[in-house]
Amino acid sequence: MVDALKEARRILRRHGTLVDARPDSRVFAYAECRGATGTYRRTGVIATAREPLKDDRASDRAIATAARNKWFRSLRSGRFWHRVLFEDRSAMQRYLDDHVRFVHRVRWTVDAAKRRRWNSEGWAIRRAVRYQLFERI
């Protein structure tokens, strides 16, 4: 990762901008179900699996190394959210079953009867993305 940042610095002009964006594993993702009015209600939380957490920390360390080496200077950082939409709950579960970033089991915050009732509604995973903009020194 540090190699990649070093290479990014090489091809970037002085005072050019580097954008680093990735899933934000410091916060939970959410399972949501679409209501009749089109708004989404939170139905559960989805944690990040252990291996991706380790990878994310390694990415953080690489960024810290780049800053320490004075390759880049942080300009701005933030977080935004987006939804991955699914036709129904089973489609969302299939996605989670195959996904390596998230744990496969949702920690539900609504009871089983409600979930069953909403099975065929539209479902979504709402996840956070964090980003940081750097200036090449």
Add this chain to the structure above:
Amino acid sequence: MRAVHCHTVVSFIVPLAMATSTSAVGRLLPAISSLLRPPPEDELREYGGRGLVRGKRVIDVGCGDGRMALGCAAYASEVVGVDPDPEAIRLARAKARQLGAANVRFKVGVAQELPFPDEHFDVVILSWTL
């Protein structure tokens, strides 16, 4: 915090059985469908808007099927997308042709060895890459 809505419903299983070793960054991770990512215009807006790339030379490292690269193409003077997955690059090129984006090029390559001269780009994007 604000929710950014993705309007495409995912109704298929995406094969995501991928290596997660940190040493594999930029080398082994297969491209993930754009459907699972925010629309590029939303992502650009979060980073500060079109002004970030307007009239500039932009490289999207780990571009996958070209989501961000093609999103920047309308504003940037030149966009290059690089990804280690030849299949993703093939898809990205097909999308660029479909969109008539003449200022975008896609190359197979890895983040650690980018085939460009020093200080060639104004903006480097690492979106879901590190």
